[in-house]
Amino acid sequence: MAGVGPAPILFNEFFQMFMRCMPPNGWPVNSKIAVGNSGGPDSTCLLFLLNMLLTDLRSKAMARQSIPTSVVSLSVNHNLQETSQLMAARSASNAEAMGVEHLTLDIPWGTPPFSAKPVAGQPVEQVAREARYHVVFNGMTHTGAHSVAFGHHADDQVETSLMRLARGTTELGAGGMRRCRRWGMGTGDVEGGLGWVGHHGLNRWIVRPLLEVRKDRILATCEEHQLDYVNDPTNFQPEITLRNAIRKMLTLQEEGKDMVIFISDAYPASLTITQSALSGLPQHIASSLDKIKVAAADLQDTPMDLTGGIHQLHGAVKVLSSRLEDVDNEVTFHLKNLTLPSPPSTLILSSHALPAVVDPTVRLAFVLRVMRYVSFHPWGSMRADGNRRRTSIQRIIDTLWQFDGAPPFTAGGGVLWQPAIFSAKKRLRVGTQCLGRQLQPGERFAWMASRLPAVPYHVLDTATLPPKLDVDVTERLATAINRGNPSLEVLFDCRFLVRFDLSQVPEELVDALRKYQETGVNVRIRPHTKFYWPKVVLRQPSCPDTIHATLLDDGQIGTFGRAPWVSMEYIRLLDAT
Structure with missing residues (x-):
C-alpha cells in the first residue's frame, strides 16, 4: 500500500499562519499587502492562499478584523538569465488569473543607484539581492503596500540557518529568518543610494507566513488547486550559490549517497562529501560547506545533525527559532527593568541590576539591542550591530557586567559606553569622574550608551x-x-x-x-x-x-x-x- 502523500495547506490553517505574522501593532486599517512573486511554486502558492483568504474574509464582512483588505503581486525581472523574462511573464499571468493587481519591476542595471549588470566572477547573488530588495521597496511605495510577504518555507529556513553558520553566526543567527520583521532603514549609508530607504522603512514590514511549512506541502497545495508555476533552473545548480550547494548536500545526505566519515584533530567525527558527489564547486563554496559541518556540530544547546538530510534538520532549526523568540522576550523584559530615565537618544542602564541577566545568549542580544537603538548607522543594518564581531561584542559584555567599573570605551557600532552615576534628584554624572566615587544617598551606578562623537564637543x-x-x-x-x-x-x-x-x-x-x-x-x-x-x-x-x-x-x-x-x-x- 502506497504511503499517504503530504497534505495541502488548508485555508483555516493558513489563516493561523498569517495571523502569527502580524506586526506588533497589528495590520493597519484598509492596508494593502504585497507578495514577492517569482512565478515559482512557493510564491504562487502564497499569492493564491493570501488572495483567497482576504477574499473570503471580505465576503463574510470580517474585514473589521485587523487584516489587510487587498493584495498586490510584485515580481522582479533581474534580466540576468535567459529565463528571467519567462518567469516575470509567468508571475504576471498567474496574478491576472487570480484577479490580483500586479506590477513587474525591472532592474535598470547601470542606472544609479544600480551598478552595471554583474558578470561571471562577481558576487552576483549579493548584488542581485540588494537590487531586488531596492526595487521591491519602491514597488511597495508605488502601490501603497504596508507589508510584503515572501514565500520562504521550512526548507529555506534550514538552508538559511546553515548559511549563517558558514559565516560564523551565533546561536541567535542560527535561528534563521523571522516570521515578521521591520524592513529597517536599509543597507546603505548614502541617502538615495542602493538599499537606502531611510525612516520610511521603520513602518514597513516583511512577513513570511509559510516559514514553518515544508516544501512538499507547498507543492501539494499547488497540485490540489492546479496552480501553474515555473521552476528556476538555477536553483538546482550547486556551483552557482552556497544555498544551492547546501540544498544539494542535504539531498545527498538524506539519500545516504557519497558520504564518508573521517576523524581528525581539527574536526573530530565530522562529515564530508566525496569529490564525486559535489565535484567542481568553487573553492569559497566548498570551504563554506566544511565550515557548516563543524559549526553545526558545535552549537551548544541544539547541535544539528546533518547526516539525516533536511527533514531531520527541521526540528533542530525550529527549536533554534523558538529560542530566538524567547531571547527577544527576555531582553525586552530586562530592558524595561534596567533602563533609567535617559536624555534623548541615550540609554542609561542600572549597573546593580545587570547581574540579573545571566544567560550569555540573552546578554549578547541585550547588548545588540542597545547598540541598534543608539547607533548612528542605519537601524537594522549590520553596522548598527557592530557587524556582530564576536570579540568586540564580548568586550562590551565583559565590561558592562564587571563590578569595579571601567573608563569610557567604544567597541563598534558607533556607540560610546560611559560609566555614570544616576540620581533622580541631582544632576547626572557621566564619564571618568564616576570612577572610584562613593555613592551618596539616592544615587546608583549606571552605564550610559550614547552616540560616539565625531569631533570633540x-x-x-x-x-x-x-x-x-x-x-x-x-x-x-x-x-x-x-x-x-x-x-x-x-x-x-x-x-x-x-x-x-x-x-x-x-x-x-x-x-x-x-x-x-x-x-x-x-x-x-x-x-x-x-x-x-x-x-x-x-x-x-x-x-x-x-x-x-x-x-x-x-x-x-x-x-x-x-x-x-x-x-x-x-x-x-x-x-x-
Whole structure:
C-alpha cells in the first residue's frame, strides 16, 4: 500500500499562519499587502492562499478584523538569465488569473543607484539581492503596500540557518529568518543610494507566513488547486550559490549517497562529501560547506545533525527559532527593568541590576539591542550591530557586567559606553569622574550608551563635519514651498526625524527661500550638545547665525519665541524586530 502523500495547506490553517505574522501593532486599517512573486511554486502558492483568504474574509464582512483588505503581486525581472523574462511573464499571468493587481519591476542595471549588470566572477547573488530588495521597496511605495510577504518555507529556513553558520553566526543567527520583521532603514549609508530607504522603512514590514511549512506541502497545495508555476533552473545548480550547494548536500545526505566519515584533530567525527558527489564547486563554496559541518556540530544547546538530510534538520532549526523568540522576550523584559530615565537618544542602564541577566545568549542580544537603538548607522543594518564581531561584542559584555567599573570605551557600532552615576534628584554624572566615587544617598551606578562623537564637543560649532551631520536643507525647503507641499521631513544622522510645517514658516523666510540663490539664505541642520542633538540654523550673508529650533534636555523643542514650524523626534527603536 502506497504511503499517504503530504497534505495541502488548508485555508483555516493558513489563516493561523498569517495571523502569527502580524506586526506588533497589528495590520493597519484598509492596508494593502504585497507578495514577492517569482512565478515559482512557493510564491504562487502564497499569492493564491493570501488572495483567497482576504477574499473570503471580505465576503463574510470580517474585514473589521485587523487584516489587510487587498493584495498586490510584485515580481522582479533581474534580466540576468535567459529565463528571467519567462518567469516575470509567468508571475504576471498567474496574478491576472487570480484577479490580483500586479506590477513587474525591472532592474535598470547601470542606472544609479544600480551598478552595471554583474558578470561571471562577481558576487552576483549579493548584488542581485540588494537590487531586488531596492526595487521591491519602491514597488511597495508605488502601490501603497504596508507589508510584503515572501514565500520562504521550512526548507529555506534550514538552508538559511546553515548559511549563517558558514559565516560564523551565533546561536541567535542560527535561528534563521523571522516570521515578521521591520524592513529597517536599509543597507546603505548614502541617502538615495542602493538599499537606502531611510525612516520610511521603520513602518514597513516583511512577513513570511509559510516559514514553518515544508516544501512538499507547498507543492501539494499547488497540485490540489492546479496552480501553474515555473521552476528556476538555477536553483538546482550547486556551483552557482552556497544555498544551492547546501540544498544539494542535504539531498545527498538524506539519500545516504557519497558520504564518508573521517576523524581528525581539527574536526573530530565530522562529515564530508566525496569529490564525486559535489565535484567542481568553487573553492569559497566548498570551504563554506566544511565550515557548516563543524559549526553545526558545535552549537551548544541544539547541535544539528546533518547526516539525516533536511527533514531531520527541521526540528533542530525550529527549536533554534523558538529560542530566538524567547531571547527577544527576555531582553525586552530586562530592558524595561534596567533602563533609567535617559536624555534623548541615550540609554542609561542600572549597573546593580545587570547581574540579573545571566544567560550569555540573552546578554549578547541585550547588548545588540542597545547598540541598534543608539547607533548612528542605519537601524537594522549590520553596522548598527557592530557587524556582530564576536570579540568586540564580548568586550562590551565583559565590561558592562564587571563590578569595579571601567573608563569610557567604544567597541563598534558607533556607540560610546560611559560609566555614570544616576540620581533622580541631582544632576547626572557621566564619564571618568564616576570612577572610584562613593555613592551618596539616592544615587546608583549606571552605564550610559550614547552616540560616539565625531569631533570633540568643544569644537563642534567650528569643525568641518561630514554631510550627514551638516545637512543643507535649503533647496529641499524651497522646492517644497514652491510646490505647495504642506510639510517636509528630513532624517538627521539616522536618528532624528526633523519635520518642517511649511504653513508656519515665517513669511520673511518664505520670501528669502523662494529666491535663495539670490538672497544667499541657507538653512542647515547641525548637531549640538555632546549627544549630537539636532538644531536648525539659518545663515544669511553678513549676519550671525540664527537658531530657529533646537532639541532640549527634556526632549521638547526650543523655538526661541518663533513660530513652531520645526519639530524633532528621536525615531530609533528598542524593538527586537
